[in-house]
Amino acid sequence: MKKKLLVFALFAGINFSANAQIPEKKSRAVVFKFTESWCAPCGTFGWNLGNMVVDSIADNGYYVNVMGSSGDSLNANCWSPLQNNFPLTGYPSFVVNDNKISEFFVYIKDKYEKFAVTVPLASPAGYTVISGSSISVKTKTKFWSDTSGEYYLAAFLIEDKVKAKQNGQTGIVEHHYIMRGTMMADLSPWGHKLASGAIPANTEYTNNFSMALNSKWVKSNISVLLVVYKKIGDKYQLVNSMKAKNSTININEFTVQDNINVYPNPARDNFYIQIMLEQASEIMIKVYDVLGREVYNIPTTKYKQGENKVYVPTTNLPDGSYNILVVGNNSKTYKKVLVMKK
Numbered sequence: 001m002k003k004k005l006l007v008f009a010l011f012a013g014i015n016f017s018a019n020a021q022i023p024e025k026k027s028r029a030v031v032f033k034f035t036e037s038w039c040a041p042c043g044t045f046g047w048n049l050g051n052m053v054v055d056s057i058a059d060n061g062y063y064v065n066v067m068g069s070s071g072d073s074l075n076a077n078c079w080s081p082l083q084n085n086f087p088l089t090g091y092p093s094f095v096v097n098d099n100k101i102s103e104f105f106v107y108i109k110d111k112y113e114k115f116a117v118t119v120p121l122a123s124p125a126g127y128t129v130i131s132g133s134s135i136s137v138k139t140k141t142k143f144w145s146d147t148s149g150e151y152y153l154a155a156f157l158i159e160d161k162v163k164a165k166q167n168g169q170t171g172i173v174e175h176h177y178i179m180r181g182t183m184m185a186d187l188s189p190w191g192h193k194l195a196s197g198a199i200p201a202n203t204e205y206t207n208n209f210s211m212a213l214n215s216k217w218v219k220s221n222i223s224v225l226l227v228v229y230k231k232i233g234d235k236y237q238l239v240n241s242m243k244a245k246n247s248t249i250n251i252n253e254f255t256v257q258d259n260i261n262v263y264p265n266p267a268r269d270n271f272y273i274q275i276m277l278e279q280a281s282e283i284m285i286k287v288y289d290v291l292g293r294e295v296y297n298i299p300t301t302k303y304k305q306g307e308n309k310v311y312v313p314t315t316n317l318p319d320g321s322y323n324i325l326v327v328g329n330n331s332k333t334y335k336k337v338l339v340m341k342k
Contacts, residue, residue, distance in 0.1 A: 023123040023142040023204075023242075029061035029112035030227060030241045032095040034083055037070035039091040043168020045103065046092030052105050053094075054176055060116035062225055062241060064158060066179045073216070074164055077181030078189040085189075085236055097238040121145055124153055124226035126244035127292075130219055136210040137183065137224050137244050141194055148198045150231040151239070154191030155183040155209040160221045161300075180217065183209035183224070190229055190236055220284060220300075220327050245294070260326055266338040273310040273324060273335070280305050283328035287312065290321055314339050 033050050035042040053063045068079030076082070086095045094101050096111040126139035141153050157180040163172050182189045192207045213219070223246065228239040259276035273285065283303055287296040295317060298310065317339050326333040 023125040023140060025120060025123060025144055026059075027116050027118045027120045028059070028241050029057075029097050029115040030225070030238060031057065031061060031063045031108060031112060032082075032086075033063070033065050034067075034086075034088055034091060034093040034095065035065055036067055036091050037074055037164060037166050040168045042092040043166040047166065047168060049092075049094070049103060049105055049108070050176070053108060056109060057112060061112045062177070062243060064156070064177050064179050064225065065175060074162070074175070074178060076179040078184075078187050079179075079181075082189040098235075119144075120240045121147055122151070122228050123240050124228050124242045126155075126224065126226055126242075128224050128244050128246055130213070130222070133213050133215065134210060135183075135213055135222065135224070136208065137226075139207045139209070139226055139244070141205045141207070141226075141228060143199050143203045144201060146199070146201045150196040151194040151199070152190045152192065152229045152231065152236070153194055153205070153207055154189055154227045154229060155244075156189070156225045156227065157181060157183055157211055158223050158225050159217055160223070161218070162221075180214075180222075183211040190231070191227075194228075245292070260333050260335060262324060262335045262337045265336075266340040267314055268339075268341055269315075270311060270313045271337055271339075273312065273326065275303060275308045275310065275326065277303060277305055277308065281328050283326060285310060285312075285327075286325045287317075288323045288325065290323075295322070314341065 031053050033046065035046060050063065050065070057063055066076050066079055066082060067074045068076060068083065086098065087100055092103070094103060094108055096108060097115060099111065101108050101111055122141055122143045124139055124141045126137050128135055128137045135157065137155050139153060139155070159178050159180055160176055162175045162178045164175055165171070166173050166175065181187070182191065184191055194205045224244040225241060226244055227241045229236040230239050261274040263272055263274065265271065275283065281303055282300050284300040285298040286294055289295050296312065319339055319341055322337050322339060324335040324337060326335070
């Protein structure tokens, strides 16, 4: 049995909208892997190298696969001008921000870790809303210091766990963080122009992006990467990046299911999410605070048929109310838990 949850979903959406656009004074690199599904080296040493970056990059930045001649199901809509911005010599090519790096993990890691400890000139932030067959992003970009020049904000749609063939791998495999493309109607990978000329410190710019979603894309695996660029001559230099926060899905898509419970509630040291399944299913769980910030998550995991108990520690959760999102099998369920340690 399912019941529409309108009031709570609307409340959650308001919290996301009001609080998610907060630029963070932190530098994050982007590791672009220019690759193709027909490329055997891309599926052997390039595949392994990409997985090493995914496993190690953490909060130092983001990893993105960019394809352009692998068929419509994998190609980025803006791959050509994006690729032409870099001095590529073949596939696979790894580019950290603007620099092509030798295909050795130690050099790639060194580059993004060094960038991550620099003081950013500017930082983007944003939140996404998926409604039906479209996605929209509201953004804010803040410049921390005085500067001048021509600056842009790009929004790239990224899909994780895309299942497709890859030369060098056997059968159908999962491709991580595939760039679906720019969210600009003109397919420009550089996005909206923020400013041209002098920019005083603490200046902020707001921009909106939107894009239609392909029916074959998995919404729960979609994210938006925001990138600030500076144009120098005919080239674009990466300034900083940030993944947009995932906000609400269309209110009508939120449901409460009677087969999901949270206990104890209020919780002290931990709580459990009890999930009853009619069949084995893959489920993703996220916990948000009242400001809509993600504070805990359990990646997509396959759970067995019948009763499943998911343990959630409250060690890093201050006292307060939290919203739990359970996503699986085309259903989305919200539950609420109160943390009271004293």
